[in-house]
Amino acid sequence: MKTSICDQYGIDFPLFAFSHCRDVVAAVTNAGGLGVLGGTAFTPEALEQELNWIDEQVRGKPYGVDIIVPAKFEGKGEKLEAGALVDRIPAEYREFVTELLASHDIPDDHKRRVGGSSLSGDTGEALLEVALRHPIKLMANALGVPPPYMIEAGQSSGVPVAALVGAREHALKQVAAGVDLIIAQGTEAGGHCGEVSTLVLVPEVLDALAEVGSDIPVLAAGGIVTGRQMAACVAMGAAGAWTGSVWLTTEEAETAPHTVQKMLTATSRDTIRSAGRTGKPSRQLVSDWTNAWAPNPGGQKPLPLPLQSMLVEPTLRRIDKLAASGHPGAQELATYFVGQGVGLMNKVKPARTVVLEFIEDYLAAAQRLSDSVPD
């Protein structure tokens, strides 16, 4: 494609693919898009290994790294001793999880109950240092305004910095902070998301940037799992699409098999926006787990970030393992971050095929719109 963002990032098709799986990242980059590795869950050493592997696979083609460094979180700015955050998880919340598991025939495992605080952003700077030793072409922060060290690293290294936003006001804040690429992500997105739909948010953000004289590119995100949806957003003025969910059912993805099956049969109504996973609203598959937390009526109010994920992540990973072994209660509880586009994800495919189908579907949509206009 002949758009300025393709020139700027050295890609053939402005499809950005967020994935925790290095195989997906490399496959998308090698197919002409831009793969972005979600790096937050890795240790700096593990991230180094992942990026070395990607470098070998893509041989100079562009890819990026996404690190979640939330602007606000419990304990921010305090000098905390190790374990101090853990102590802020009330006993009643541990008991709530124990009872929820028990009601699904899962005995509790007290040793593995509380996880690390990766979402507190305390490893963000170390991860970024690792990433910058590799030829990355993009660094992204998926939650709030990037920290100053990320903006500064971007300026000194020449690597563009991207930020996800769910509201017009947040886009303006990001531009003021100095980011190079805005990802306008609608409420239909998997993972952390706002309340405004992609179809409204994209033009609203573009208008807001135009009003302040900014012409930085805006990628559309949220619900986009086909080329026709991407074309729709480009027609509205987006420079391309940022995607995540669609890669979860690719052959390369490390998604647990029972979760893949849930996704293939899910309709767009089988997701919910809930804070029951990280403490901030994020969209995920509806399950007995999501039903147990507010805003579901009668649900437990989640803890703030990062306490909620410290409380629940190890348990959810254990649920995934039990579900994979056929445990019925665990299968009722199992959930995963995914957007409403899951309703359009009906088949496991190689990531490369997904990219090629995106391109084909995009071209067909452009032709369809062009055909509607008189010569």
Place this chain on the structure above:
Amino acid sequence: MKTSICDQYGIDFPLFAFSHCRDVVAAVTNAGGLGVLGGTAFTPEALEQELNWIDEQVRGKPYGVDIIVPAKFEGKGEKLEAGALVDRIPAEYREFVTELLASHDIPDDHKRRVGGSSLSGDTGEALLEVALRHPIKLMANALGVPPPYMIEAGQSSGVPVAALVGAREHALKQVAAGVDLIIAQGTEAGGHCGEVSTLVLVPEVLDALAEVGSDIPVLAAGGIVTGRQMAACVAMGAAGAWTGSVWLTTEEAETAPHTVQKMLTATSRDTIRSAGRTGKPSRQLVSDWTNAWAPNPGGQKPLPLPLQSMLVEPTLRRIDKLAASGHPGAQELATYFVGQGVGLMNKVKPARTVVLEFIEDYLAAAQRLSDSVPD
């Protein structure tokens, strides 16, 4: 434009405009779109007058009528005496409204507390008879599967029947019931709406219809207030757009002035999907009124349809009058059905200008998408 739906309905541009205001309906039809009068709130006699006026204005150009006949409602199938539905409104709900008003310095007015049950669908057939005496080119039912008498009237009169859907499954039900036009309305829409966003729902509904071998046209709805958003939906395969909110801030609309002001300054985050107005989830401006009802935390659980609107409509109309006279408490309470597109509605314009701007913006979007594709 040269699309089959334009030929089928005798219009120049596939922009369908739902409005309670006859001036908007006539202006859109006369500008090349298709105006649709929301008829449910009228008596049969009043509807006759409105349609006579429209006939004089449009002189044979196509327009339609929308009548809400819900598939399910309290009291359906029962032989009720006059006033029997009113008795099903619990005293505590009347008291709740009294207290909500009192907390905003509005004394209660017991004479005007309960309204008619227009949403029970009991006047639907009479309204439809009136409409069919006029040269209407479309009849629509905005809530659920149209009643058999509407489908039959459509078949015998040759007037196409349209139905709004918010989910893939509902679209399949509507096709099985025999409707001629599907309006796939996303969660960002004003008024009654589902949970799935327009960007996901439109391709999901189109895929579902293709799977059952149906090729009936699908209009996109929900959040569409600009031509670029309409073009986006046509790129995805929609035959055109169904709109409502954008007409509320036109010069012709009868929207209360303080409500117009709220809409002009609102962002897309100033709406909420709440059952606090009709008993079914509908999107409206956030206000102290919507905040008082579930799903807002601690909010009162709404009554089922049509009891909730019987309880609240006369009060909301009184609130509108007080708000117009400058009453601060009433202004905090005042609300109106509107979609997230309200964030893009920033100026009062004639309805004809809105249509012309839609066309211009649509063409620019088509050009933008076309330019992104190599020759």
